Amino acid sequence: MEVIQQIKPFHLDVLKEAGNIGAGNAATSLSQLLNKKIDMKVPSVRIAGFQELQALAGGEETIVAATFLRITGEAPGSMFLILQKKEAEELSYYLTGKKVDIAEGTFDELAGSALQELGNILAGSYLSALSDFTSINMQPSVPSLAVDMAGAVMSSGLIEISQAGDYAIVIDTEMKETEGNTPSAATGQFFLFPDPDAFIKIFEALGVELP
Amino acid sequence: MKLDHKKVIKVGMAEWKQIEFPNTIRTSGLGSCVGVVVYDQWKKKAALAHIMLPDSTMAKYKQINRAKFADTAIEDVVAVLQTKGCSIQNMKAKIAGGAQMFSISSTNDIMRIGPRNAEAVKKILRKYRIPVAAEDIGGNKGRTIEFDPELSTLHIRTVNQGEAVI
Numbered sequence: 001m002e003v004i005q006q007i008k009p010f011h012l013d014v015l016k017e018a019g020n021i022g023a024g025n026a027a028t029s030l031s032q033l034l035n036k037k038i039d040m041k042v043p044s045v046r047i048a049g050f051q052e053l054q055a056l057a058g059g060e061e062t063i064v065a066a067t068f069l070r071i072t073g074e075a076p077g078s079m080f081l082i083l084q085k086k087e088a089e090e091l092s093y094y095l096t097g098k099k100v101d102i103a104e105g106t107f108d109e110l111a112g113s114a115l116q117e118l119g120n121i122l123a124g125s126y127l128s129a130l131s132d133f134t135s136i137n138m139q140p141s142v143p144s145l146a147v148d149m150a151g152a153v154m155s156s157g158l159i160e161i162s163q164a165g166d167y168a169i170v171i172d173t174e175m176k177e178t179e180g181n182t183p184s185a186a187t188g189q190f191f192l193f194p195d196p197d198a199f200i201k202i203f204e205a206l207g208v209e210l211p
Numbered sequence: 212m213k214l215d216h217k218k219v220i221k222v223g224m225a226e227w228k229q230i231e232f233p234n235t236i237r238t239s240g241l242g243s244c245v246g247v248v249v250y251d252q253w254k255k256k257a258a259l260a261h262i263m264l265p266d267s268t269m270a271k272y273k274q275i276n277r278a279k280f281a282d283t284a285i286e287d288v289v290a291v292l293q294t295k296g297c298s299i300q301n302m303k304a305k306i307a308g309g310a311q312m313f314s315i316s317s318t319n320d321i322m323r324i325g326p327r328n329a330e331a332v333k334k335i336l337r338k339y340r341i342p343v344a345a346e347d348i349g350g351n352k353g354r355t356i357e358f359d360p361e362l363s364t365l366h367i368r369t370v371n372q373g374e375a376v377i
Contacts, residue, residue, distance in 0.1 A: 050263075051223040060240035061355055063370055068313045103370055144313035148370050151240015152353025155224060155263070156312045159243065159324050162263050162279060164271045166225065196271075 004047060004167050004196070006210045012045045014206045015171055018130055019043035023173035023190055025129035026122040030187070033121065034094060036177055038187065043173040053154060053168055057082045057189060060151030063103050064088075067119025068156060069143040071127065075136045075198035075205075078157035079127070080191040081119045082150070087187055088115055102147045116145040126190060134205040157193050164196040219357065222246075225279040227260035229291050230360065237357035241308035243325035245281070245332050245348070248305045248358045248365060249288050249341060251297035255360040258292055260284040264324070265331030281331040289339055302341045305365040305377060306332055307356050309348040325349070345377035 023040050031038040054060050057080075065088035067081040083091065088102055092111040095118065100111045120143050131138045146153050161168045171192040194202060203210055222228045222238040230236045232255035238246050241261070250257035260278060267280040277283035292302060309329030329348040336343055347354070347367050355368045367375045 050225055054224055054240055146312050146351070148242075148312065149240045149353035149355065151224075152242030152310070153312050155240065155242045155244055159263065162225070163269050166276050166279070 011208055014208050015045045016043050019171035019173050021133045022126035022130040026126040027175050029121055029125040039176045041174040043171055045171050047167050047169050049167055054151040057150035057154055062150045064150045065102055065115055065147045066153040067143045067145050069123055070141045071138050073137045073139045075201045077194035077198050079123055080157055081122055082189045119143050136205050160195045168193050222259050222261050224261050225263050225276055227278045227284055227288055229258040231256040232360045235357055235359045239355040241354045242310055242312045245306055245308040245328045246356045247332050249302055250360055250363055251301045252363045253301055254297050256295050256297055257358055257360045258288040260288050265327045282335055285335045303344045304336050304341050305345045307347045307354050307367055310350050310352055347377055
């Protein structure tokens with residue numbers, strides 16, 4: 001039977017807590033890096049179909065800067081840090097002092113590597129917190145950056161899951177910059193897609209085994 | 212002949228749909244997935260499948276969504292065009308997608324899924340003797356495609372390489 005059919009609401013709550021711990025740690029890292037106050041939203045955990053997932057990052061054709069990595073080890077999965085175009089440009093300006101348009105094919109190499117490094121740091125701090133919390137050994141691959149349509153990049157994270165079914169469980173966390181009077185849009189969004197087999201291990205580690 | 216209002220029919224990931232003139236058919240955000248258009252240029256009918264995986268034997272459970280896999284999706288698309296009066300000798304295909312969005316070195320074959328999808332689609336089309344009239348596959352860019360059965364044209368839009376018609 002598919003793992004997803006055995007999942008109860010309290011399982012999702014436990015995943016929410018795991019996402020909270022991971023993203024909380026990542027938000028602290030980002031805050032230190034930018035020397036700004038960063039807030040995060042309570043993560044949302046949902047079971048969603050592929051078309052819904054493609055749209056989670058803001059529409060299939062929306063241009064985003066996506067850092068993607070594969071997690072190997074006891075609980076394999078895929079992870080994304082998605083920055084909307086404007087946010088990615090602001091962050092790279094902040095980090096490199098250069099104004100770039102990331103939708104141009106050959107945007108500044110330095111800006112690209114700054115964004116990749118940012119993804120590296122944030123994903124790393126998310127995963128190390130999650131790994132400590134669950135005592136599960138998680139080894140991230142070297143992250144890779146792509147600037148493209150949200151639908152096209154998100155689908156890369158769904159391949160492993162799509163072999164098992166048509167739904168994925170996604171832990172979605174938003175970070176926000178909170179300085180100034182106007183609440184800014186999301187600074188970044190994390191998506192964690194555990195592979196279907198990983199759930200057995202994750203729930204066992206968190207003390208809520210599947211039946 | 213009375214012309215109907217032209218509609219754009221949208222196909223989602225792991226789905227296929229069939230249309231005829233004057234409507235057009237479109238799918239957005241193809242990454243490693245492949246968009247396969249099978250059409251009959253004389254009858255001006257077409258079907259578009261947005262496939263994710265090369266082979267239905269990759270499925271871990273028996274209950275599958277046939278539109279997700281190259282083999283089963285193409286089989287169904289050809290069958291539905293036949294029920295609409297198209298004969299397989301007149302069918303042609305245009306394909307796009309199969310990119311590798313991220314360069315992650317992995318021992319796991321799954322990261323090469325884009326090229327594998329494209330190879331599988333071509334192999335299955337060959338099996339049905341449906342010629343590939345045009346293709347835009349591979350690379351590392353996302354694509355949105357729209358097929359117009361009136362002139363059998365496939366419009367391809369990418370983020371930083373503009374638009375193309377094949």
